[in-house]
Amino acid sequence: MKGQAFGDAIGLFTEFTTKEEAQKMIDGEPINFGPSYPKSFQFGYNWSHISGFIKNGWTDDTDQALCVLRAIYQTMTSSDQDLSSRLPHVFANELLKWRNWGLATEDPFMGRSKPYCMGLGALVASVLQEPGFLQNPVQSAEKVWAKNPQTSIQNRPAANGAIMRTAPIGLIFYRHFDDLISLTIQACQVTHADPRCTASCVALTLAIALSLRGYDSEAIFKGAEQGGLAVLRNELELAAKKKLLSNQECEHLDDLYETIAEEFKMHLHGSWETLDLDEGYNDPKRMNKIGYTFKCMGAAFYALTLASEYEKEGKVDIFRLIIEEIAGEGGDADTNGAAAGALIGAYLGLKGGFPLNWIRHLSDAPVLEQAIQHVEELSARHKKTA
Amino acid sequence: MYYCRFLTSLSFSDYFSNKGIEASECSSNRRKMACMGAIAITSLGLATWQAVQKKQWMALILIAVGIVLEIALTILYPLRKAVTINPPLVFNTPPDEDLAGKVGGLTLVIKDLEKCYPIKAIDPIEIKNKQA
Numbered sequence: 001m002k003g004q005a006f007g008d009a010i011g012l013f014t015e016f017t018t019k020e021e022a023q024k025m026i027d028g029e030p031i032n033f034g035p036s037y038p039k040s041f042q043f044g045y046n047w048s049h050i051s052g053f054i055k056n057g058w059t060d061d062t063d064q065a066l067c068v069l070r071a072i073y074q075t076m077t078s079s080d081q082d083l084s085s086r087l088p089h090v091f092a093n094e095l096l097k098w099r100n101w102g103l104a105t106e107d108p109f110m111g112r113s114k115p116y117c118m119g120l121g122a123l124v125a126s127v128l129q130e131p132g133f134l135q136n137p138v139q140s141a142e143k144v145w146a147k148n149p150q151t152s153i154q155n156r157p158a159a160n161g162a163i164m165r166t167a168p169i170g171l172i173f174y175r176h177f178d179d180l181i182s183l184t185i186q187a188c189q190v191t192h193a194d195p196r197c198t199a200s201c202v203a204l205t206l207a208i209a210l211s212l213r214g215y216d217s218e219a220i221f222k223g224a225e226q227g228g229l230a231v232l233r234n235e236l237e238l239a240a241k242k243k244l245l246s247n248q249e250c251e252h253l254d255d256l257y258e259t260i261a262e263e264f265k266m267h268l269h270g271s272w273e274t275l276d277l278d279e280g281y282n283d284p285k286r287m288n289k290i291g292y293t294f295k296c297m298g299a300a301f302y303a304l305t306l307a308s309e310y311e312k313e314g315k316v317d318i319f320r321l322i323i324e325e326i327a328g329e330g331g332d333a334d335t336n337g338a339a340a341g342a343l344i345g346a347y348l349g350l351k352g353g354f355p356l357n358w359i360r361h362l363s364d365a366p367v368l369e370q371a372i373q374h375v376e377e378l379s380a381r382h383k384k385t386a
Numbered sequence: 387m388y389y390c391r392f393l394t395s396l397s398f399s400d401y402f403s404n405k406g407i408e409a410s411e412c413s414s415n416r417r418k419m420a421c422m423g424a425i426a427i428t429s430l431g432l433a434t435w436q437a438v439q440k441k442q443w444m445a446l447i448l449i450a451v452g453i454v455l456e457i458a459l460t461i462l463y464p465l466r467k468a469v470t471i472n473p474p475l476v477f478n479t480p481p482d483e484d485l486a487g488k489v490g491g492l493t494l495v496i497k498d499l500e501k502c503y504p505i506k507a508i509d510p511i512e513i514k515n516k517q518a
Binding site: 001002174182206210211213214219223226230234238345346347348349350379 | 505512513515
């Protein structure tokens with residue numbers, strides 16, 4: 001949980017910049033929290049963006065992860081609730097509340113210091129505005145995603161708004177892959193119907209679960225790839241059955257799967273160079289793809305590769321090194337940082353060495369501590385009930 | 387002039403009633419909205435003052451209607467949403483029928499994953515550290 005929050009909060013410093021701009025900002029001064037922003041970040045390239053958020057705090061990415069946690073908590077602590085079938089509705093409710101009031105200050109359950117939501121993505125906003133979202137959230141998301149079913153899937157949004165929030169599921173349900181996978185799918189599809197979003201979310205939560213189960217990075221990659229691809233295939237088949245894909249894609253489903261699976265693997269095993277996290281920002285002629293879910297997934301898995309390498313090299317400040325590298329890549333740095341932070345946090349635990357400055361100055365730290373307690377409690381409860 | 391000012395004042399209600407949608411889409415939007423709101427309040431105050439000075443009662447009535455609408459949009463709109471979001475109703479919704487199809491197709495993969503990656507014997511403290 002801390003990994004997610006720190007990755008998110010540090011990534012915000014360079015969100016919506018190009019790699020070149022981000023490097024210039026970081027070269028000026030290391031990213032640290034404090035009473036005022038580091039000089040090289042004040043009135044920098046994205047000042048108008050970052051200055052609107054809670055200082056030294058996380059963004060909507062971790063807020064939404066806390067919404068997932070709240071939804072799981074409510075469902076698991078209410079008797080006679082079937083967790084996986086009820087979660088979408090409870091989570092939809094939490095998302096709407098968050099959109100209207102943020103994690104309200106007066107809310108004793110993980111209330112933040114400012115009662116409004118910040119940084120809501122366009123896709124999530126559209127889905128939340130759909131009539132009947134509370135009653136049928138998954139169908140509402142499908143409706144928005146497949147507004148024009150004849151549009152090729154490659155030209156539809158597959159945003160990173162779901163992968164950034166699913167980490168708590170990996171942390172809580174790491175003991176049972178069936179619950180882990182079904183709940184990840186549910187939490188993703190409340191707003192993101194694209195099979196690429198679902199596959200990337202499952203790959204991340206599986207990787208977190210495998211980290212908690214004590215596996216090395218090689219096994220984590222294999223397990224995440226196997227699970228992610230299986231979910232991708234399954235979701236594409238379901239989308240074709242529901243006529244959410246174009247006629248041509250339904251007829252050539254195997255080809256479509258092969259193409260997307262290749263892209264999935266390429267991103268999963270990518271590096272900063274191949275992932276090109278500021279794509280579209282660095283070249284106006286290219287389409288803006290910084291918010292692509294596979295990019296975020298790739299960033300998290302490359303962070304895992306680096307964490308494994310740095311651990312072998314005996315480095316001590318691994319977490320800071322990696323999160324600063326992600327921030328230095330620009331693009332959607334807070335979301336990439338949130339997903340990567342969650343994964344390397346689960347992989348390294350306290351060995352990752354969270355910088356003292358970050359621990360001391362993170363805003364709303366008590367909220368995070370409360371969230372961590374809930375994760376531990378729910379994880380223990382799931383062990384007993386499973 | 388009063389009509390224009392009255393319409394400008396309505397833009398302030400957008401900031402509150404759409405709080406979390408357009409306004410929070412981008413922080414600079416939020417600041418623009420706040421600035422517009424401040425201008426609107428000042429305009430409304432000036433309009434009211436001028437209307438009282440010149441005894442233009444019709445304009446005053448319009449301004450009063452504007453203020454009532456403002457309050458209604460600011461307070462009642464979020465309240466309406468609050469009524470819509472009713473947890474007991476949410477809990478009573480039927481289970482998602484699609485779920486069986488979604489996970490059913492993955493049963494074999496899940497079994498295979500469980501077989502290949504069983505939980506290793508790890509110190510519970512280590513697990514807690516990783517969860518934190």
